[in-house]
Amino acid sequence: MAQSEQEILDGLAEIVNEETGIDTASVEMDKSFTEDLDIDSLSMMTIVVNAEEKFGVRIPDSEVKNLKTVRDAVTFISGAQA
Amino acid sequence: MTSIRDRRVVVTGLGATTPVGGTVPETWEAILAGRSGARTMDFDWVSKYELPVTFAALIDTQPIDVLAKVETRRLDPSSQYALIAAREAWADAGAPEIDPERLGAAIGSGIGGVWTLLDQWDVLKEKGPRRVYPLAVPMLMPNGPAAAVSLDLGARAGAHTTVSACASGAESMGYAIDMIRTGRADIVVAGGTEAAVHPLPIAGFAAMQALSTRNDDPAAASRPYDTGRDGFVLGEGAAVIVLESEEHAKARGARIYAELASVGMSADAHHITAPEPNGSGASRAMLFAVERADLAPTDILHINAHATSTPVGDVAEYNAIKRAFGDHTENMSVTATKSMTGHLLGAAGALEAVITILSVHHRLVPATINLDDQDPEIPLNVVKGEHQKLPDGDIAALNNSFGFGGHNVALAVRSY
Numbered sequence A: 001m002a003q004s005e006q007e008i009l010d011g012l013a014e015i016v017n018e019e020t021g022i023d024t025a026s027v028e029m030d031k032s033f034t035e036d037l038d039i040d041s042l043s044m045m046t047i048v049v050n051a052e053e054k055f056g057v058r059i060p061d062s063e064v065k066n067l068k069t070v071r072d073a074v075t076f077i078s079g080a081q082a
Numbered sequence B: 001m002t003s004i005r006d007r008r009v010v011v012t013g014l015g016a017t018t019p020v021g022g023t024v025p026e027t028w029e030a031i032l033a034g035r036s037g038a039r040t041m042d043f044d045w046v047s048k049y050e051l052p053v054t055f056a057a058l059i060d061t062q063p064i065d066v067l068a069k070v071e072t073r074r075l076d077p078s079s080q081y082a083l084i085a086a087r088e089a090w091a092d093a094g095a096p097e098i099d100p101e102r103l104g105a106a107i108g109s110g111i112g113g114v115w116t117l118l119d120q121w122d123v124l125k126e127k128g129p130r131r132v133y134p135l136a137v138p139m140l141m142p143n144g145p146a147a148a149v150s151l152d153l154g155a156r157a158g159a160h161t162t163v164s165a166c167a168s169g170a171e172s173m174g175y176a177i178d179m180i181r182t183g184r185a186d187i188v189v190a191g192g193t194e195a196a197v198h199p200l201p202i203a204g205f206a207a208m209q210a211l212s213t214r215n216d217d218p219a220a221a222s223r224p225y226d227t228g229r230d231g232f233v234l235g236e237g238a239a240v241i242v243l244e245s246e247e248h249a250k251a252r253g254a255r256i257y258a259e260l261a262s263v264g265m266s267a268d269a270h271h272i273t274a275p276e277p278n279g280s281g282a283s284r285a286m287l288f289a290v291e292r293a294d295l296a297p298t299d300i301l302h303i304n305a306h307a308t309s310t311p312v313g314d315v316a317e318y319n320a321i322k323r324a325f326g327d328h329t330e331n332m333s334v335t336a337t338k339s340m341t342g343h344l345l346g347a348a349g350a351l352e353a354v355i356t357i358l359s360v361h362h363r364l365v366p367a368t369i370n371l372d373d374q375d376p377e378i379p380l381n382v383v384k385g386e387h388q389k390l391p392d393g394d395i396a397a398l399n400n401s402f403g404f405g406g407h408n409v410a411l412a413v414r415s416y
Helices: A005-020 A041-055 A070-081 B024-032 B044-048 B069-074 B077-092 B114-127 B136-140 B144-153 B168-181 B199-207 B246-251 B280-292 B311-331 B345-362
Strands: B009-017 B038-040 B055-057 B103-109 B158-160 B187-194 B237-245 B258-267 B300-304 B333-335 B396-403 B407-414
Touching: A005 A041, A005 A070, A005 B069, A041 A070, B009 B024, B009 B077, B009 B168, B009 B246, B009 B345, B024 B345, B069 B077, B077 B103, B077 B114, B077 B144, B077 B187, B077 B237, B103 B144, B103 B168, B103 B345, B114 B136, B114 B199, B136 B144, B144 B158, B144 B187, B158 B168, B168 B187, B168 B237, B168 B258, B168 B345, B168 B396, B168 B407, B187 B345, B237 B246, B237 B345, B258 B280, B258 B345, B280 B311, B280 B396, B280 B407, B300 B311, B300 B345, B311 B396, B345 B396, B345 B407
Parallel strands: B103 B158, B103 B187, B300 B333, B300 B396
Antiparallel strands: B009 B237, B009 B258, B038 B055, B187 B237, B258 B407, B396 B407
């Protein structure tokens, strides 16, 4: 079932918070995972795997490097769900 | 003549999270009150795997109540316990200002991140490799706790892990002393940690008949020196000590608990698990510690014994003490605090070092509990019933730790 972008953003923010302790409110669409949120590559892999489980999608390893901002991830997940 | 004590190592901070308390003050109070930390386990895996032992000395204060949630997620419980103890010890030492390159960490563990290792094995089998947690390796590695403490305190002189089963926590003190004496560091945060109350270690220890099976009365199960002893009680937790060169501690006006004067170490080379019956290896470790602390055997007034409550081990340790101290044996007050805390494996030596340091500092030896009928083969002067005062003036004590593999470690503590 496809979810709205807001639902995906909220779900992603929860995953980021659980993994890194970053406040969910800080996980905004235009934030960069590495530059703004200071998320390292190990944490990013964990977020990706948790997102796959939560949203029922597959995010190929080759795609992960393209997910620079939160919006990139939300858009990819939304597209994969459609 | 120069002595290795020319650069003395003193204790300026203590931290612990144990089965009888979430801090050192809580733990010390519980031990003076004679409270047991052993209790029945209510985990579903106890009945699921039909474990023959249904109790343990479980941690008193859950890490989630002390650490940030993200820390409990990204660290194995063994690292969580170490971090809690290290932060307490560091604060207790007054959070000293120090060049990070002069600060070291040495944290031992007997088993390492067994929860992560086996949980992630389950994930692999049930969900496949992609679901294995990317932090699985740094969480399960035995140096994880030392690394976590080093990262947290910014310790850059070195982060080390001593691994010698149930002597690991004591051996870390030896490593730390050497780091300070050889000039590598001015302060070393040293200790041991263990989080092995997991079905596999329990089944393994039970299979070798090392654990007490007194399931109907957990608080009475750990009974060192008693004729009714039938094995040790598995415990969990961590203890960490801030060790500092005397010079550095004095310069900053630190409160000094005691001097950690020396460590004596030896190996039995006798059997993978059984102690050498005549105690020659363990007695050598004790005599090394005494000698290197510039003491005579008759200066030792108190021993915090390894005494795990196993039928064979308690006798072997007595034989070692008798061999080392001869007629002086009866003059020493001996206590076995595992009767209350259970056996914390790789954290045991560090926890008992904390207790020995406090015993010397407060001149008070806690009593051994559950000693109803002392084994006639172990005629030690065991403190029981009430805690016992130690005299004023210069005093010294030993703390013994022995590990599977024939590792013997004795620490000598002198009043300061």
